[in-house]
Amino acid sequence: MGEGNLVVFKGTVDGIVVILDEKASFEEVISYFKQKLNESKTFFKGSKVGIRFKGRLLSAQEQEELIDILKKQNIINVSFVHPFENEPILYDEKMLWVKNELDTMNGSLTHFYYGIIRSGMEIEYPGNVIVFGDINPGGVIKAGGNVIVFGVIKGKVHSGLDANFKKPFIISRGMAPIQIGIKNVIAPCPKEEKGISEELQIAYLIDEQVYVDVLDTKSISHMLSTNDKQGV
């Protein structure tokens, strides 16, 4: 958080979250908190809310001080103060890039499965899924992101269940699925198009319509050619 942003108010379903800066001194934070409260006088006027403090580890004394401020003020009608957090959220410096990647949607987590997805097995994963084997009839994959199968899809595969993935796709060595789903569209595979080819195939979505093509630059550019240009 920057210098002028020692305290952040955030509205959530169960009230207001107050995020306190963890690096600045407590006095600074307190004074900034008071200032912020006064600034948002008109905004909070009369509303009855629960408050949750977040972002830094507070000693018992500091907690009391914060509650004291809340008691003395008449800007927010506080109905409930959530228990203080005992543990500060500490990000491992090494892992920070992972968080950044995920936040910006540049990168995403991938689940690797080594083997065949047999009848009755289901993989549900919020990120991408890569399978080294076939998806047999009765097997299910539900992925938030993309699905890549180094084998033949004969079961059900659904990609792009997480709306943040703008261009979800499914790639496999052969498409003979019972059903294929991308985002909110579920399509049965047309019988005459079932087949196992030696070339990789890609399934993607354009205007609520699932397309299955041979994977090459042409099909990729077709997939990316829609109005929605917010990255892949």
Place this chain on the structure above:
Amino acid sequence: MSEVIVITSGKGGVGKTTTSANVGTALALQGKSVVLVDADIGLRNLDVVMGLENRIVYDLVDVVEGRCRLKQALIKDKRFEGLFLLPAAQTRDKNAVSPEQMRKLCETLKEEYDYVILDCPAGIEQGFQNAIAGADRALIVTTPEVSAVRDADRIIGLLEAHGVSNMQLIINRVRMQMVKRGDMMAMDDVVEILAVDLIGVVPDDEQVVVTTNKGEPASAQGNSLAGKAFKNIASRVLGQDIPFLDLNTNSNFMGRIKRVFGFGN
């Protein structure tokens, strides 16, 4: 060097009991001591197929619950040296036994016999869990039908999840004429879907129905093709390299069968 082999399929009526009886008999004929265990409690059949129904006094549940000693419940098949049957109870159900008890029973039997063959009930419930609890190896029986293959696929997944990784496939009731006409799934299609090593192909043979009804395993009689196929399976269980039977088809059948899809264990 003893081995506990479970014969399972998922789907009912594909020939688990017949396979158990025949492979067990064939192993005994090769000089091994074999005990056949009927794990299908409440729907026992193996004793009927073996023609030993009239000699049952105690059963598997009696042994597990301590009402008799193991030796008392084992029925010695007088026709074949070294072949024993541990029948299932008919008046109880699958919940009468726990997987832990079955595992113990298998351990005890393993000490005395070369092969313990478990005839698994259909389904994936308690009875299946019991039967596979102590298994070292699984023989999966399927027929060349889509539904049977689908269930076999599920069973393979469950076996893998339970740590039984040594498994082989038996394709039962194959009609070569229909396969040739394209009306029946071909062997390599089945193997490609299941990705499990094939240990035997058994042709659809009227003789099996006759011998099963008589209570004499087909593998004990030298003349039927199915009996021969079962004997070959037993030899392959013993680790012998036996070529697959020529089921009256084109010459490169063998080559196709051996091309097992590469994503196995």
